[in-house]
Amino acid sequence: MTTGVAVAPVDSARGLRGTLAAGTTHAKLRLLLLTLLALTVLWGGIATWSVAGHASAASNVRAVSEPLSLDAQRIYRSLSDADATEATAFLSGGQEPLALRRRYQADIAQAARQLEAATAAAGQSAAGRQLAILSAGLPVYTGSIETARADNRYGYPLGAAYLREASGFMRGTLLPAASAVYAQENAQLAVADQQATAVPYSALVVAVIVTIGLFLAQRWLARRTHRVINPGLLVASVAGLASLVWLISAVTVASVQFSSARDHGSAPVEALAKADIAALRAHAYESLNLIDRGGDPSNQDNFASLQKQLGPGPGTLLTEAAASAAGSPGSAQAAAATRAAPAWYAVHRTVLSLENGGPRDYLPAVQLAVGPGPNQAGGLFSALDQDLTGAMAADQASFRTAARSGQDALAGLEAGIVVLSLVMAAGCAWGISRRLAEYR
Amino acid sequence: MSARGRRVRSVIVATAASAALLWWPAGPAQPAAAPAGHLTASTSTAIQSQAVAPTCTASLQPPPGPPTVTPGSWMAKIRARGYLIAGVDLNDYRLEYLNPADGHVEGFDIDMLHAISLAIFGDPNKIHYVGTTNAQREPFVESGQVDIVAHTMTITCDRWKSVDFSTVYLQAHQRILVEDGSPIRGVKDLVHQKVCATASSTSLTYLVQQGAIPVKAYDWSDCLVKLQQGQVAAVSTDDVILAGLKAQDPYAKIVGPNLTNEPYGLAISQAHPEFVRYVNAVLAQMRADGQWAASYDHWLGGPAPAPPPATYQS
Numbered sequence: 001m002t003t004g005v006a007v008a009p010v011d012s013a014r015g016l017r018g019t020l021a022a023g024t025t026h027a028k029l030r031l032l033l034l035t036l037l038a039l040t041v042l043w044g045g046i047a048t049w050s051v052a053g054h055a056s057a058a059s060n061v062r063a064v065s066e067p068l069s070l071d072a073q074r075i076y077r078s079l080s081d082a083d084a085t086e087a088t089a090f091l092s093g094g095q096e097p098l099a100l101r102r103r104y105q106a107d108i109a110q111a112a113r114q115l116e117a118a119t120a121a122a123g124q125s126a127a128g129r130q131l132a133i134l135s136a137g138l139p140v141y142t143g144s145i146e147t148a149r150a151d152n153r154y155g156y157p158l159g160a161a162y163l164r165e166a167s168g169f170m171r172g173t174l175l176p177a178a179s180a181v182y183a184q185e186n187a188q189l190a191v192a193d194q195q196a197t198a199v200p201y202s203a204l205v206v207a208v209i210v211t212i213g214l215f216l217a218q219r220w221l222a223r224r225t226h227r228v229i230n231p232g233l234l235v236a237s238v239a240g241l242a243s244l245v246w247l248i249s250a251v252t253v254a255s256v257q258f259s260s261a262r263d264h265g266s267a268p269v270e271a272l273a274k275a276d277i278a279a280l281r282a283h284a285y286e287s288l289n290l291i292d293r294g295g296d297p298s299n300q301d302n303f304a305s306l307q308k309q310l311g312p313g314p315g316t317l318l319t320e321a322a323a324s325a326a327g328s329p330g331s332a333q334a335a336a337a338t339r340a341a342p343a344w345y346a347v348h349r350t351v352l353s354l355e356n357g358g359p360r361d362y363l364p365a366v367q368l369a370v371g372p373g374p375n376q377a378g379g380l381f382s383a384l385d386q387d388l389t390g391a392m393a394a395d396q397a398s399f400r401t402a403a404r405s406g407q408d409a410l411a412g413l414e415a416g417i418v419v420l421s422l423v424m425a426a427g428c429a430w431g432i433s434r435r436l437a438e439y440r
Numbered sequence: 441m442s443a444r445g446r447r448v449r450s451v452i453v454a455t456a457a458s459a460a461l462l463w464w465p466a467g468p469a470q471p472a473a474a475p476a477g478h479l480t481a482s483t484s485t486a487i488q489s490q491a492v493a494p495t496c497t498a499s500l501q502p503p504p505g506p507p508t509v510t511p512g513s514w515m516a517k518i519r520a521r522g523y524l525i526a527g528v529d530l531n532d533y534r535l536e537y538l539n540p541a542d543g544h545v546e547g548f549d550i551d552m553l554h555a556i557s558l559a560i561f562g563d564p565n566k567i568h569y570v571g572t573t574n575a576q577r578e579p580f581v582e583s584g585q586v587d588i589v590a591h592t593m594t595i596t597c598d599r600w601k602s603v604d605f606s607t608v609y610l611q612a613h614q615r616i617l618v619e620d621g622s623p624i625r626g627v628k629d630l631v632h633q634k635v636c637a638t639a640s641s642t643s644l645t646y647l648v649q650q651g652a653i654p655v656k657a658y659d660w661s662d663c664l665v666k667l668q669q670g671q672v673a674a675v676s677t678d679d680v681i682l683a684g685l686k687a688q689d690p691y692a693k694i695v696g697p698n699l700t701n702e703p704y705g706l707a708i709s710q711a712h713p714e715f716v717r718y719v720n721a722v723l724a725q726m727r728a729d730g731q732w733a734a735s736y737d738h739w740l741g742g743p744a745p746a747p748p749p750a751t752y753q754s
Contacts, residue, residue, distance in 0.1 A: 090540075158665070159540055
């Protein structure tokens with residue numbers, strides 16, 4: 001028992017030791033019982049608290065943070081895609097292609113849906129203000145786009161001005177807000193993820209103390225009473241061990257599953273999303289450059305800089321996304337994306353040389369840039385985009401499965417620890433009270 | 441492309457203006473509401489307290505006879521290249537703009553380029569257009585990125601320092617565009633009002649001098665967007681540009697008298713004086729054979745006034 005009380009201040013320890021030495025065995029047994037009950041309560045409390053923390057973090061990751069982060073990322077994607085699609089549609093002339101019109105409408109509908117979901121889930125969080133900017137701004141954007149479309153149909157160049165305004169508003173206000181929401185949701189996901197996979201140190205420390213306490217109590221009792229086994233304390237020890245093994249295994253399984261959810265799920269999804277968004281932006285600049293007839297060199301400069309960021313190559317977004325997705329269900333499509341990009345760039349270079357090549361080549365350049373065929377820039381960009389979104393969908397599914405397994409591993413643990421702690425307490429009380437009875 | 445090419449060629453080749461005039465009204469691109477009243481009525485209005493400074497509109501004298509591509513000249517190099525590179529705006533309705541319906545660049549300024557292309561190549565459509573903002577006009581000419589700029593460019597003494605100009609091909613005047621119901625009647629009403637103009641335009645400089653709060657835009661059509669959205673109280677620039685804006689908005693109106701003289705010229709690099717003379721010869725031909733008037737009637741609304749007279753440096 002000395003170990004159990006060694007943490008107490010020196011004076012009181014000396015006093016307690018004095019009491020133990022001077023007092024009767026009866027008194028010593030009562031003190032032992034109280035100490036063991038206190039340790040049991042400590043274990044039950046700390047372990048339950050620790051498990052509750054893990055369970056709530058796990059549920060937070062699976063049900064709140066990750067879906068919110070995904071929503072934010074999809075809002076960004078939908079809006080970027082709408083912007084790029086509208087620029088391409090505009091390039092195609094007054095009567096825009098039906099496929100592009102539908103794609104734009106699907107983007108706006110999806111953005112509105114995800115915005116609603118994210119706003120409902122965000123509540124009073126920091127993302128709320130950015131989401132309000134997005135909710136207020138989306139109809140302004142679509143309003144300008146529809147005005148642009150109407151003017152375009154009349155054959156008025158005013159349509160181009162409205163498109164420029166809408167696109168500027170999108171890139172200057174809406175996309176930065178969506179990006180801020182994504183950054184905030186992602187940071188919260190990282191925190192929740194860390195909590196769900198953290199090692200429960202406090203519970204482990206208490207477990208060690210309780211183990212030592214139970215061991216010393218049984219050794220002392222065995223020496224005092226000349227009985228090798230105290231059934232009550234044995235029951236308490238078995239219950240304690242069971243709860244510890246359950247806790248360690250469940251938390252380990254949960255941790256492994258959540259790490260897997262992150263490494264083969266949310267982390268590759270994030271890397272793939274970054275690459276996809278860069279590709280979307282590059283595609284928008286590709287169209288804007290043709291709309292402007294190369295008068296504004298910043299469009300091609302932006303394309304070139306995004307192409308450099310995208311890669312593939314060491315340190316580029318596509319290569320990093322492929323590396324992050326390696327071993328995940330999306331790895332094949334992520335690898336396909338790195339192979340698809342250079343084909344797009346090659347056609348883009350042809351578009352540029354056509355565009356700069358003289359008057360007869362401008363309309364063929366536009367055709368090559370917006371065409372959906374397998375050898376046209378529009379088609380090759382779509383192939384890249386589909387590879388990336390396909391890989392994201394696969395890894396997102398992988399996240400869901402792993403996160404569910406992780407959360408399932410923690411199921412019942414909290415209640416189990418409470419029950420086993422009660423068994424421990426009952427065991428201690430029963431075991432010591434039988435010895436106490438002998439001294440009456 | 442080919443149908444339009446034939447149309448443009450037929451007009452430009454036509455020496456008899458009557459043939460062109462018979463053909464034009466049936467053309468699909470005939471302006472629906474010709475802004476004739478605003479342009480022709482205002483040209484006679486007195487210019488207020490302007491025109492004191494030298495106008496610098498005298499250009500280089502072309503050699504006598506029709507435009508000729510002399511060996512070794514810049515025109516010969518353009519012919520060898522196969523096309524003329526022209527810096528144009530794509531947003532000035534009826535002057536130079538991209539028609540969204542077919543993706544073609546067209547307008548009054550573009551007709552000047554068609555005539556030059558026809559003279560060099562025998563084909564009015566050997567033109568490669570480069571989108572050019574107001575601010576890019578001089579740099580693009582100076583750097584040789586374009587052979588010529590046709591972009592509602594006012595000839596000023598200051599600009600002669602960096603580029604050469606053709607003779608005046610259109611005489612414009614700065615005026616004011618407002619929405620119906622606006623209390624603005626003239627330049628005095630612009631003081632402390634937000635007024636839109638493009639960056640690096642002579643209109644912007646004038647507005648600052650008049651005490652207006654200038655709001656810069658990328659293109660003139662962006663100014664109409666701002667006007668329609670109530671971000672500015674007025675747009676002020678040359679009447680021909682304003683007429684193009686008004687044609688896209690039935691609730692816009694042009695108010696007040698002519699404020700300034702804005703003689704438009706085609707900008708050409710100072711490295712190619714022979715090309716300036718050549719272009720002047722083409723313009724002289726257009727004035728004489730009725731092409732200038734036909735283009736004016738078609739794009740800006742007839743009846744066309746007399747073309748601005750060519751003045752040459754002695």
